[in-house]
Amino acid sequence: MGLRDKFTQGAPDPADLVAPPAGGQPRRFEYKAETIRSKLIGDKMDGSQVEQLLNQRAGDGWQLRSITETEVKGRVGPGGTMGLLLVFERPVA
Numbered sequence: 750m751g752l753r754d755k756f757t758q759g760a761p762d763p764a765d766l767v768a769p770p771a772g773g774q775p776r777r778f779e780y781k782a783e784t785i786r787s788k789l790i791g792d793k794m795d796g797s798q799v800e801q802l803l804n805q806r807a808g809d810g811w812q813l814r815s816i817t818e819t820e821v822k823g824r825v826g827p828g829g830t831m832g833l834l835l836v837f838e839r840p841v842a
Contacts, residue, residue, distance in 0.1 A: 779838070780837065781836070784821045784832050786832040811839045813837055819831075819834045
């Protein structure tokens with residue numbers, strides 16, 4: 750089971766999330782994308798950092814829409830390090 754599968758297992762069907770409400774008007778959403786870098790020493794991902802970010806965004810009404818492993822630009826030099834790209838969504842008020 751890959752990292753993506755661990756986070757998306759049991760996720761709702763996307764068609765259920767965009768169905769128009771009873772009034773017939775389609776719902777509108779806003780999105781936020783954030784990256785989390787793995788630590789440079791030992792290339793370890795801090796699960797508590799991911800959990801903290803998820804809980805902070807959930808407290809602000811954001812729902813995790815997708816999570817993808819990606820190369821994140823490093824702070825020094827041209828290379829990058831592995832990290833996660835998290836995309837959050839919430840209804841527009």
